[in-house]
Amino acid sequence: MTERNPSAPESSEAAPVLALEDVHVRYGGSHILQGVSFDVPATGVTALLGRNGVGKTTTLRSIIGLAPRTGRILLEGTEIQGRTTARIVRGGIGYVPEDREVFGGLTVEENLRLVDPDRGVDAPVVARLFPDLVSRRGQRAGTLSGGQQQMVSLARVLLRENVLLLIDEPTKGLAPKLVTEVADVLAEVARTTPILLVEQNLPLVRRIADRVVVLDAGAVVHRGATADLVADADLTRELLGVSMRRAGVA
Amino acid sequence: MTSRTDHLTHPHTPSTTQEVVAGTVTPVASGEGHGARRIVRALPAVVVLAVLAYLPYLPVELPGVLPGRVNGPGSMQLLATCLVIGGIALSYDVLFGRTGLLSFGHALFVAAGSYLLTISLSTWALPLPLAVLVALALSTGLALVVGAIALRVGGIAFAMVTLAFAQAASIIVMRNPGGVTGGEEGRPLDRDAVPDLLVGVANAPYRYWLALSFVVVAWVVVTALVRSRAGRAMAAVRENEQRAAVLGFGTYRVKLLAIVVGSSLGALGGVVHALVLGGSNPHLTTSEFTLSLLVMVVLGGAGSRWGALVGGVLYTYADARLVEVSNAAFLQDLPVVVRQVLSQPLFILGVFFVVVVYFAPSGLTGLGGRLIRRSGSR
Amino acid sequence: MSDLVLLLVTGLGLGALYFIAASGLSLIYGLMGVLNFAHGVFMTAGAYAAWLTMGALPVGWPVAGRLVVGVLVAVTVGAVVGLVVEVVLIRPLYRHHIQQVLVTVGLALAGVAAAQGIWGADPRPVESPAWMSGTTDVLGARLPNDRFVYLLVAAALFAGLLALLHLTRLGLVIRAGVENRTMVEALGINVHRTFTTVFALGGAAAGLAGVLYSQYAGAVSPAQGGSLLIFAFIVVVIGGMGSLTGTAVAAVVVGLVQQLANYYAASGVGDLSVVLLLALVLLLRPTSLKGATA
Numbered sequence: 018m019t020e021r022n023p024s025a026p027e028s029s030e031a032a033p034v035l036a037l038e039d040v041h042v043r044y045g046g047s048h049i050l051q052g053v054s055f056d057v058p059a060t061g062v063t064a065l066l067g068r069n070g071v072g073k074t075t076t077l078r079s080i081i082g083l084a085p086r087t088g089r090i091l092l093e094g095t096e097i098q099g100r101t102t103a104r105i106v107r108g109g110i111g112y113v114p115e116d117r118e119v120f121g122g123l124t125v126e127e128n129l130r131l132v133d134p135d136r137g138v139d140a141p142v143v144a145r146l147f148p149d150l151v152s153r154r155g156q157r158a159g160t161l162s163g164g165q166q167q168m169v170s171l172a173r174v175l176l177r178e179n180v181l182l183l184i185d186e187p188t189k190g191l192a193p194k195l196v197t198e199v200a201d202v203l204a205e206v207a208r209t210t211p212i213l214l215v216e217q218n219l220p221l222v223r224r225i226a227d228r229v230v231v232l233d234a235g236a237v238v239h240r241g242a243t244a245d246l247v248a249d250a251d252l253t254r255e256l257l258g259v260s261m262r263r264a265g266v267a
Numbered sequence: 268m269t270s271r272t273d274h275l276t277h278p279h280t281p282s283t284t285q286e287v288v289a290g291t292v293t294p295v296a297s298g299e300g301h302g303a304r305r306i307v308r309a310l311p312a313v314v315v316l317a318v319l320a321y322l323p324y325l326p327v328e329l330p331g332v333l334p335g336r337v338n339g340p341g342s343m344q345l346l347a348t349c350l351v352i353g354g355i356a357l358s359y360d361v362l363f364g365r366t367g368l369l370s371f372g373h374a375l376f377v378a379a380g381s382y383l384l385t386i387s388l389s390t391w392a393l394p395l396p397l398a399v400l401v402a403l404a405l406s407t408g409l410a411l412v413v414g415a416i417a418l419r420v421g422g423i424a425f426a427m428v429t430l431a432f433a434q435a436a437s438i439i440v441m442r443n444p445g446g447v448t449g450g451e452e453g454r455p456l457d458r459d460a461v462p463d464l465l466v467g468v469a470n471a472p473y474r475y476w477l478a479l480s481f482v483v484v485a486w487v488v489v490t491a492l493v494r495s496r497a498g499r500a501m502a503a504v505r506e507n508e509q510r511a512a513v514l515g516f517g518t519y520r521v522k523l524l525a526i527v528v529g530s531s532l533g534a535l536g537g538v539v540h541a542l543v544l545g546g547s548n549p550h551l552t553t554s555e556f557t558l559s560l561l562v563m564v565v566l567g568g569a570g571s572r573w574g575a576l577v578g579g580v581l582y583t584y585a586d587a588r589l590v591e592v593s594n595a596a597f598l599q600d601l602p603v604v605v606r607q608v609l610s611q612p613l614f615i616l617g618v619f620f621v622v623v624v625y626f627a628p629s630g631l632t633g634l635g636g637r638l639i640r641r642s643g644s645r
Numbered sequence: 646m647s648d649l650v651l652l653l654v655t656g657l658g659l660g661a662l663y664f665i666a667a668s669g670l671s672l673i674y675g676l677m678g679v680l681n682f683a684h685g686v687f688m689t690a691g692a693y694a695a696w697l698t699m700g701a702l703p704v705g706w707p708v709a710g711r712l713v714v715g716v717l718v719a720v721t722v723g724a725v726v727g728l729v730v731e732v733v734l735i736r737p738l739y740r741h742h743i744q745q746v747l748v749t750v751g752l753a754l755a756g757v758a759a760a761q762g763i764w765g766a767d768p769r770p771v772e773s774p775a776w777m778s779g780t781t782d783v784l785g786a787r788l789p790n791d792r793f794v795y796l797l798v799a800a801a802l803f804a805g806l807l808a809l810l811h812l813t814r815l816g817l818v819i820r821a822g823v824e825n826r827t828m829v830e831a832l833g834i835n836v837h838r839t840f841t842t843v844f845a846l847g848g849a850a851a852g853l854a855g856v857l858y859s860q861y862a863g864a865v866s867p868a869q870g871g872s873l874l875i876f877a878f879i880v881v882v883i884g885g886m887g888s889l890t891g892t893a894v895a896a897v898v899v900g901l902v903q904q905l906a907n908y909y910a911a912s913g914v915g916d917l918s919v920v921l922l923l924a925l926v927l928l929l930r931p932t933s934l935k936g937a938t939a
Contacts, residue, residue: 419928434875435916494861565747608758610762614758
């Protein structure tokens with residue numbers, strides 16, 4: 018339904034919205050990120066891929082200051098080291114964490130009002146992308162289904178003006194129909210806001226991501242257009258341990 | 268917030284997990300020259316022990332440092348008390364510094380050892396060796412029960428629960444059920460039930476040596492524990508409990524073992540405390556005493572034998588001697604309120620403690636170790 | 646029957662005091678994960694502030710009037726102390742929970758010692774309005790009037806805090822923060838400012854608890870805050886750590902159990918039965934307690 022942006026792959030004419038340069042994260046004696054460098058262009062979806070435990074989530078967390086790191090992280094050309102997480106987020110990086118992390122004891126409305134005290138569920142973006150949430154505004158988020166919680170988690174972030182979205186495994190544990198719904202939302206959002214997406218679902222990546230960055234053992238091992246990775250079955254298997262063809266298409 | 272760090276603790280690759288385990292284990296077996304190196308490493312402890320054991324033969328005055336001659340009864344009694352508390356701090360470090368258990372209930376077991384000894388001797392009229400055994404056995408059983416319950420919660424809740432149990436003991440002791448604890452007065456040691464050598468002003472050196480032997484026992488037990496498999500498991504739990512669980516350590520059992528071993532040592536300390544001070548004092552049951560044990564260990568340096576011992580000794584010494592500070596000449600010009608506050612040793616120690624937490628997180632021995640470019644005696 | 650009424654009312658009164666002492670502790674723990682040992686010092690500070698204020702006001706004033714002013718001063722002092730402690734000592738150690746606890750332990754020791762140095766270790770008697778020391782006959786029981794005051798204050802505090810939590814922006818941030826601090830931050834909300842506010846709020850409640858407890862005990866003493874603190878800890882643990890309603894229920898249960906056991910068993914058994922209750926709660930429903938990791 019959504020066309021892949023044909024001009025995106027590896028284009029370097031526009032300045033990247035985010036640049037990581039030699040980022041290291043050490044945690045409790047483990048060296049989790051060992052010099053990660055890549056750019057996130059200012060349009061479309063950049064997918065961050067890799068096997069479990071290679072540091073994808075840590076990369077996202079280091080960007081918004083939740084994991085202590087060394088090296089440079091530039092948001093629109095400015096180093097953001099030393100800023101609090103709240104300030105980085107207010108500076109335009111929206112973060113949708115793995116496992117959704119909605120506030121289960123708060124209602125849908127309250128989850129949204131936390132970010133936007135004035136409008137909450139009444140914000141136009143909610144009505145446009147998540148009509149289901151409007152009717153569930155008074156329901157406790159903890160009682161929602163996984164797919165609905167994911168919608169709350171996405172909606173919360175979209176209430177702000179973002180220059181970049183970090184989205185961590187938004188389809189994890191969702192039924193195929195819901196995966197398609199989430200994918201539609203992401204594709205729609207990506208028309209206006211660049212996304213750095215961590216995702217295990219390769220057909221989804223193939224559908225919405227313009228380019229991929231592959232991590233292994235805390236370092237970048239591949240960068241390129243999604244189409245190139247998909248076209249090379251051996252490379253896919255080598256980097257991700259799976260065959261994208263065999264995984265089928267959504 | 269466990270969930271946010273979970274992904275960091277998942278077993279990424281074999282290499283990272285090995286890395287962590289190796290980092291937490293004391294480098295005991297490190298190749299050739301191992302036996303000789305061990306002797307060299309033990310040398311400072313042996314020298315200190317020899318010097319301490321010799322002190323009762325030292326008829327020197329240290330004005331302002333100790334009351335009267337070093338081998339005088341006043342100094343001997345003070346030093347003996349310092350050593351006992353130092354040994355008890357060492358026992359607390361098994362929980363806090365070695366296993367990462369923030370227990371506020373350690374005083375409970377020290378008090379149990381102390382009171383069970385005096386009660387066994389006086390009320391139950393047991394001979395001394397049996398009384399010591401009874402005190403240790405009952406205290407250990409108590410540690411098993413309290414530990415098993417308290418470990419059902421983790422982290423900060425564990426701290427609160429252990430505090431509550433210690434408080435219950437304090438209440439029991441103060442209520443003086445059946446007259447066995449003596450309430451606020453405490454319970455004096457039955458002088459007829461202990462050897463003459465441990466009784467009387469003139470025999471202070473023997474009580475000093477008793478205290479010193481307790482420190483040696485505690486030191487040896489902690490050393491053996493730390494170097495054992497269980498000790499390694501304790502260190503793994505301290506560094507990262509979730510990872511320790513992933514690596515297959517039964518973390519509940521490891522923590523319970525730490526509580527039982529630490530508490531038994533603490534109870535032994537309580538027994539020696541009663542013998543050295545001639546009775547059981549309700550101060551041992553108070554939350555203040557429990558908190559001060561924590562302060563001692565952190566002051567000296569948690570997770571290090573020297574740290575806990577030095578912290579305990581220094582704290583007890585300062586608590587006893589800091590009163591002199593308020594009489595110092597340079598303070599006489601200060602406002603009355605300031606002098607009143609400074610006359611409280613616990614005020615000075617509390618403030619000093621906060622400063623240490625901020626500026627010397629590895630404690631005084633850690634600081635000293637860094638200064639002389641040695642990594643202490645971990 | 647009249648005995649039972651008396652016990653229930655005195656038990657509720659005690660529970661009210663526990664709730665006032667525990668509410669701030671519970672909020673601070675729930676939101677920030679800080680086990681605040683200095684809470685006892687906040688209470689002691691409030692008690693002494695009120696005592697000094699009452700002594701400094703003209704003797705011609707009615708005692709009740711001086712007490713009200715004393716309470717206001719105590720609440721203010723508690724709030725200011727809480728605020729300063731958070732900003733100066735707790736905030737620099739953000740995310741180091743053990744060190745935060747250690748710092749509050751140091752404060753607790755130093756604070757009690759300072760009070761002891763200045764005003765002595767012995768309890769100093771406090772003045773009470775005549776009505777509060779009197780009794781009211783209800784169903785044949787002579788009920789001490791001060792218990793009604795504690796109950797009223799506790800109920801007002803509970804209602805006020807509930808309103809704060811559920812009707813205000815601050816309350817929304819606190820409730821979200823109790824569930825998941827990091828996520829609140831990751832949504833771009835400055836949770837540190839909320840921490841400071843909650844610490845000041847907790848300090849204010851502690852100051853209030855300190856004055857009322859000194860009225861209950863008839864005296865102020867340096868160690869008072871510490872002894873109330875331990876029961877407040879127990880209430881917070883039984884109540885589920887960070888849940889205000891849980892704290893209220895636990896406070897009432899603990900107060901009642903203590904009074905009833907003291908009367909029907911023996912004096913002193915009440916305090917022990919409270920610890921027993923704690924052990925039972927831990928054994929029977931450990932999962933409902935947030936086993937906060939460090």
